[in-house]
Amino acid sequence: MNSADLARLSVNQETVRQLSLPELAREAALLGVGGVGLWRDPVRAYGPAKAAGLMRDHGLTVTSLCRGGFFTAKDRAARTRALDDNRAALDEAAALGTGTLVxxxxxxxxxERDLAAARERVAEALAELAPYAHERGVRLALEPLHPMYASDRCVVSTLGQALDLAERFPAERVGVVVDTYHLWWDERVPEQIARAGAGDRIAAFQLADWITPLPEGVLLGRGQLGDGSVDLRGFRERVEAAGYRGAVEVEIFSPALWARDGAEVLRETAERYVRHVL
Amino acid sequence: MNSADLARLSVNQETVRQLSLPELAREAALLGVGGVGLWRDPVRAYGPAKAAGLMRDHGLTVTSLCRGGFFTAKDRAARTRALDDNRAALDEAAALGTGTLVxxxxxxxxxERDLAAARERVAEALAELAPYAHERGVRLALEPLHPMYASDRCVVSTLGQALDLAERFPAERVGVVVDTYHLWWDERVPEQIARAGAGDRIAAFQLADWITPLPEGVLLGRGQLGDGSVDLRGFRERVEAAGYRGAVEVEIFSPALWARDGAEVLRETAERYVRHVL
Structure with a gap:
């Protein structure tokens, strides 16, 4: 592998959650990977400013912080708690030096049985948070999740719906995440990627492959790049044709990968990226 | 319960798979349910003509036979086998006296990583089978399945896609199935139900509720009516506003229901139908 090939590759830390932040930084830098996507819990445990320094010292860009959201509570107290927690996440993102909160x-x-009403509550939360995010130099990156999560994790199921919400706000404040795992099945994705690119809305591009059988709870069944049904290269070509020049972030939740040596998984991920994405 | 309320209710036999065909016929007739949806394996074991007589003797309409399909093999031999099997399913449907093969x-x-190409193979199979079905008085009822099945069970994931395929053929030969479990998340469903109704394409209307967590393999996690996230009444009102006057068939795959007394589950299903659907 030529490390120039890996300059745009970012590895989300959940892909190799067996690695500590210092291990992740060292191994990613050794490979020549350009960036990492981080999660709030390990970042808070390590300290956001210290984590920022660690990644900077290893020449790594923090391409995203995962994650805020969970905006759809109906009662006032829960809603206030969610907004407070998202403001904390925005502070952490700013301290970490990333411009993207997923x-x-x-x-x-x-x-509740009303998805449209729940989506309106998402819009209200975005309206509350967008100015706060903007002041901190962080963009809100709304991620559509696969429809199998519509009832319990994310009422935004398609890229089109995410754009319908994001476009109520200025592009520099609210963007969308294009994640192959969530969107691969949708025949409207090519046109929606073009729409997202034309409006400068693509805040992050994340990759995982789709494999079956899905595990109980369907959260931890993502496949290593190349192991599944997704035309990953086609996705990359489409987001690039739409003008996206940012990081290509691999985010795989897989107990099979977590059970292996983290450095080896990182190497394999980089190899798969070169073979199946570039 | 007033049995007039249940005249349009059909219970798919998989909902109460613990009941034999004679038990199903007897209990459904006792309740005043109007119809049943049947599956190929138990029907073949019992004999299609004998099963037809059994249901007729109990005043029950056979609203559908499940199921044909699995058209997407690429190699010639597997494709031929699939078509032969679907012709056998059409013969069974005709012997059973139902006009609908799901x-x-x-x-x-x-x-393969090309959903569009796989969907074209579905269209080719429909073209082969439609005349054979028509000769037997059976309509092919293309069922869009939830996107979580796109790679391994059904490349047709939305009602819009199913209609795009069905509309290549005369309406009396190829229709679609509107199943709440598969379609509830899709904000485009109202307009697609209207489209389906306007073209007289709704061949079957099936109900199950959406509950989580999904089980491993995501096949057997459907909820009893009223236990989940689906606006079932809203669905019924929409298909009726679109002109549909056929059966309302409850099809729930649930080990929790199968573990209970079948007659009791049948009664509960009828009660839930009255409370949550009518």
Whole structure:
């Protein structure tokens, strides 16, 4: 592998969650990977400013912080807590030096059967948070999740819906995440990627492959690049044709990968990226 | 419960798979349910003509036979086998006296990453089978399945896609299935139901509720009516506003329901139908 090939590759730390932040920084830098995507819990445990310094010292860009969101509570107290927590996430993102906070919107409220109403509550939360995010130099990155998560994790299921919400706000304040795992099945994705690119809305581009059978709970069944059904190269070509020049972030939740040596998984991921994405 | 309320209710036998065909016929007739949806394996074991007589003797309409499909093999031999099997399913449907064969299209071929190409193979199979079906008085009912099945069970994921395929053929030969479990998340469903109704394409209307967590393999996690996130009444009102006057068929795959007394589950299903659907 030529490390020039890996300059745009970012590895989300959940892909190799067996590595500590210092291990991740060292191994990623050794390979020549350009960036990392980080998660709030390990960043808070390590300290956001210290984590920022660690990545900077290893020449790594922090391409995203995961995640804020869970905006869809109906009662006032829960809603206030969610907004406070998202402001904290924005502070952490700013301290970390990343311009992108990934948002998973949240599911239906207890007993609710109205997805459209829940999506409106997401819009209200974005309106509350967008100025705060902008002051900190962080963009809200709304992520559509696969429709299998619509009831309990994310009422925003398609790129089109995410753009419908994001476009109510200035592009520099609210963007969208294009994640192959969530969107691969949708025949409208090519046109929606073009729309997202034309409006400068693509805040992050994330990759995982789709494999079956899905595990119980369907959260931890993502496949290593090349192991599944997704035309990953086609996705990359489309986001680039739409003008996206940012990081290509691999985010795989897989107990099979977590059980292996983290440095080896990182190497394999880089190899798969060169073979199946570039 | 007033049995007039249940005249349009059909119970798919998989909902109460613990009941034999004679038990199903007897209990459904006792309740005043109007119809049943049947599956090929138990029907073949019992004999299609005998099963037809059994249901007729109990005043029950056979609203659908499940299922044909699995059209997406690439190699010639597998494709021929699939078509032969679908012709056999059409013969069975005709012997059973139902006008509706439900089709689950099939997933991607091994190593394939092209959903559009796989959908074209579905269209080719429909073209082969439509005349044969028509001669037997059976309509092919293409069922869009939830996108979580796109790779391994059904490359047709939305009602819009199912209609795009069905509309290549006369309406009396190829229709679609509107199943709440598969379609509830899709904000475009209202307009697509209207489209389906306007073209007289709604061949079957099936109900199950969406509950989480999904089980491993995501096949057997459907919820009893009223236990989940789906606006079931809203769906019924929409298909009726679109002109549909056929059966309302409850099809729930749930080990929790199968573990209970079948007659009790049937009664509960009828009660839930009255409370959450009518």
């Amino acid at each position: 948002l998973v919107s949240g599911g239906l409220a207890d007993g | 089709l689950v299209s099939g997933g991607l071929a091994d190593g």
